[in-house]
Amino acid sequence: MMWDYFIYFAIASLLLWWGGAVSAFRNRKTLTYALTIAGLLIYAAFIGSIWITMQRPPLRTMGETRLWYAFFLPLAGIIVYGRWQYKWILSFSALLATVFTLINLLKPEIHSTTLMPALQSGWFAPHVIVYMFCYALLGAATLVAIAMLLPRLHYTLHTTHYSLLDQLVAVGLSFMTLGMLMGAFWAKEAWGHYWAWDPKETWAAITWLLYLGYIHMRRVTQKHPNPTMDKAALWLLILCFCCLQMCWWGINYLPSAQGVSVHTYGMK
Amino acid sequence: MWTNPYTWKEGCCIGGGLLVVGMVLQWVMGEVQWSLMAWPVNGILVAMLLIVILVLHLLRDRVYPIRYLATSQAAVPAILFSAALTLVMGITGWMSMLRFWPLVLCYWWMVIIMGLAVLKRLSRIRSWNKSNIVKNLAFITNHLGLMLALVAATAGSADMQRLKMSCQEGQIEWRAMDEESKAVVELPLAIELQDFVLEQYAPQVVLISNSTGQKISSDILIHTDSVIEYAAPVDHRYVEWHSMGATTAAYVHVGDTAGWVSNGSFMFPFAALRVNDSCSAVMPEQEPKRYASQVDVYTQNGQHVQGVIEVNHPLQIEGWKIYQLNYDTQMGRWSTTSVFELVRDPWLPAVYAGLIMMVLGAIFMFIFAGESRQSKSEEP
Numbered sequence: 001m002m003w004d005y006f007i008y009f010a011i012a013s014l015l016l017w018w019g020g021a022v023s024a025f026r027n028r029k030t031l032t033y034a035l036t037i038a039g040l041l042i043y044a045a046f047i048g049s050i051w052i053t054m055q056r057p058p059l060r061t062m063g064e065t066r067l068w069y070a071f072f073l074p075l076a077g078i079i080v081y082g083r084w085q086y087k088w089i090l091s092f093s094a095l096l097a098t099v100f101t102l103i104n105l106l107k108p109e110i111h112s113t114t115l116m117p118a119l120q121s122g123w124f125a126p127h128v129i130v131y132m133f134c135y136a137l138l139g140a141a142t143l144v145a146i147a148m149l150l151p152r153l154h155y156t157l158h159t160t161h162y163s164l165l166d167q168l169v170a171v172g173l174s175f176m177t178l179g180m181l182m183g184a185f186w187a188k189e190a191w192g193h194y195w196a197w198d199p200k201e202t203w204a205a206i207t208w209l210l211y212l213g214y215i216h217m218r219r220v221t222q223k224h225p226n227p228t229m230d231k232a233a234l235w236l237l238i239l240c241f242c243c244l245q246m247c248w249w250g251i252n253y254l255p256s257a258q259g260v261s262v263h264t265y266g267m268k
Numbered sequence: 269m270w271t272n273p274y275t276w277k278e279g280c281c282i283g284g285g286l287l288v289v290g291m292v293l294q295w296v297m298g299e300v301q302w303s304l305m306a307w308p309v310n311g312i313l314v315a316m317l318l319i320v321i322l323v324l325h326l327l328r329d330r331v332y333p334i335r336y337l338a339t340s341q342a343a344v345p346a347i348l349f350s351a352a353l354t355l356v357m358g359i360t361g362w363m364s365m366l367r368f369w370p371l372v373l374c375y376w377w378m379v380i381i382m383g384l385a386v387l388k389r390l391s392r393i394r395s396w397n398k399s400n401i402v403k404n405l406a407f408i409t410n411h412l413g414l415m416l417a418l419v420a421a422t423a424g425s426a427d428m429q430r431l432k433m434s435c436q437e438g439q440i441e442w443r444a445m446d447e448e449s450k451a452v453v454e455l456p457l458a459i460e461l462q463d464f465v466l467e468q469y470a471p472q473v474v475l476i477s478n479s480t481g482q483k484i485s486s487d488i489l490i491h492t493d494s495v496i497e498y499a500a501p502v503d504h505r506y507v508e509w510h511s512m513g514a515t516t517a518a519y520v521h522v523g524d525t526a527g528w529v530s531n532g533s534f535m536f537p538f539a540a541l542r543v544n545d546s547c548s549a550v551m552p553e554q555e556p557k558r559y560a561s562q563v564d565v566y567t568q569n570g571q572h573v574q575g576v577i578e579v580n581h582p583l584q585i586e587g588w589k590i591y592q593l594n595y596d597t598q599m600g601r602w603s604t605t606s607v608f609e610l611v612r613d614p615w616l617p618a619v620y621a622g623l624i625m626m627v628l629g630a631i632f633m634f635i636f637a638g639e640s641r642q643s644k645s646e647e648p
Binding site: 114115116117118120121167170171173174175177178181184185188189190191192193194195197199202203205206209210212213216217219220224229243246254255256257 | 275276339340341343344347348350351354355357358359360361362363366421428430469555556557558559578579580581582589591609611613616619623626627629630631633634636637
């Protein structure tokens with residue numbers, strides 16, 4: 001089984017990503033790109049191989065979605081690095097990718113290889129992949145927000161950091177909107193209604209509204225500077241990410257969502 | 269407070285006020301009766317809502333609070349109040365929140381703000397130029413799209429019909445059950461089920477614990493000698509048998525033991541193979557890979573359509589969408605019953621128009637994400 005080889009791909013990718021993170025701090029730009037992209041290619045090769053060997057997109061179980069998340073984080077990281085030259089972003093993304101890879105190595109939830117009829121749809125892959133990319137970007141935004149709230153890190157509440165945050169959230173929210181709407185179109189085809197307030201949908205709505213709240217809050221403070229409100233926006237961003245976790249996997253453990261969600265495919 | 273210019277504080281007061289008013293309404297009138305909003309009531313209410321927004325917009329130069337409502341300053345509390353009430357629903361799982369007046373009022377508040385913001389943007393169409401036209405369009409697609417989707421989805425919910433119809437192979441059915449009222453409805457269309465097919469994934473053999481019955485992982489090797497897809501038990505073994513009720517069976521070697529396992533059917537019991545004192549080999553029920561119904565659909569207008577309905581591939585006819593919902597799971601692949609869901613949603617085109625505008629809006633948001641907000645300073 002392909003998963004038995006995961007550890008080799010994982011170790012190679014993680015070493016390359018950490019190498020990229022270190023060389024970013026040493027201002028070796030070309031090396032940074034080369035190492036990070038090499039890591040991404042190796043990880044992608046693994047995802048591609050299990051996709052082929054399982055004969056279905058690896059997007060159903062929690063273990064499989066974590067795989068995508070661990071892949072998209074360094075991808076988001078290298079895009080942010082390429083565009084805004086933040087050296088630390090690659091260390092953050094490598095750290096998170098390591099955490100998710102370790103969870104997959106130590107607690108794989110990858111038993112089932114079948115795909116039930118409801119998931120056999122052209123919407124399946126884009127819906128989940130877009131969401132995973134959005135989660136990665138918003139995860140990066142949350143880390144920036146936390147860094148800005150920690151006085152020890154000397155990240156003064158500076159406008160350049162805010163503009164990085166705004167950009168990450170805007171891209172993340174645009175992907176989230178696309179993922180959510182694709183989910184709605186798919187739900188209409190599969191379940192007869194585009195929005196049924198299933199627990200996962202309810203939490204998706206909460207998360208979406210809260211990120212929308214952040215964007216509007218920042219619009220206000222850009223016109224009427226207000227440091228207290230800016231700081232509140234950072235806290236809001238952390239709350240947003242907690243709700244996002246709830247939406248992603250928390251509802252699997254939420255008592256009020258037990259047995260009612262049609263979204264708990266990997267949990268049988 | 270309540271002096272020009274208003275800030276988020278006034279917005280929070282509006283939100284608090286709506287909560288109080290909503291609680292009073294809930295207490296006096298009971299929960300929101302969406303079913304009373306069936307056509308034409310919903311049409312009239314939507315028209316009234318749009319007129320109210322338009323009138324408010326026309327009065328905006330004279331009344332400061334209306335001008336305030338069209339700002340992002342006012343949008344923040346509206347969004348956060350709506351999110352907070354939805355959060356209550358998320359945590360508690362109370363679906364009755366959807367009929368809870370404070371939540372409904374907060375969403376309407378958000379809709380009015382979006383409507384005013386869109387009208388404000390449109391009223392400044394003369395100041396649109398090459399450099400800002402795309403951003404203005406992005407603003408309008410985002411806000412109008414969400415507004416349209418929300419209004420059409422909520423107003424149209426009472427007009428949506430969701431019916432369940434159970435069909436037998438070879439018979440014509442035109443009666444269905446309304447899932448909410450449990451009333452039997454006679455439809456302007458009839459379905460004749462020609463054939464129901466269920467394809468399953470290949471059978472698997474797993475080890476379970478004898479004491480708990482739970483699946484266990486073990487180093488014991490499982491080797492499958494032969495699989496009979498259509499089998500019947502005869503004298504402690506299984507033979508090929510292609511009649512109704514046939515089960516799936518496999519001859520397996522598990523460690524030092526060998527024997528038959530089968531997942532049974534409505535006719536035959538399942539068979540497990542005891543490996544040792546702690547575990548047994550069993551064949552779990554195969555997971556369905558695909559199920560589909562071949563049907564003839566006739567309508568009152570004389571249309572006759574033949575087609576296959578399967579999960580993710582509904583059949584559309586005269587405003588109805590027919591979904592493959594279920595089958596007789598007791599009978600499994602021998603089921604001659606197919607259950608359909610029939611959905612009619614006359615407001616769907618309006619909702620989809622809104623959703624597609626939101627898709628465009630999201631693409632715009634992605635494109636403009638990298639740009640600094642400073643260049644937007646000329647905007648309201």
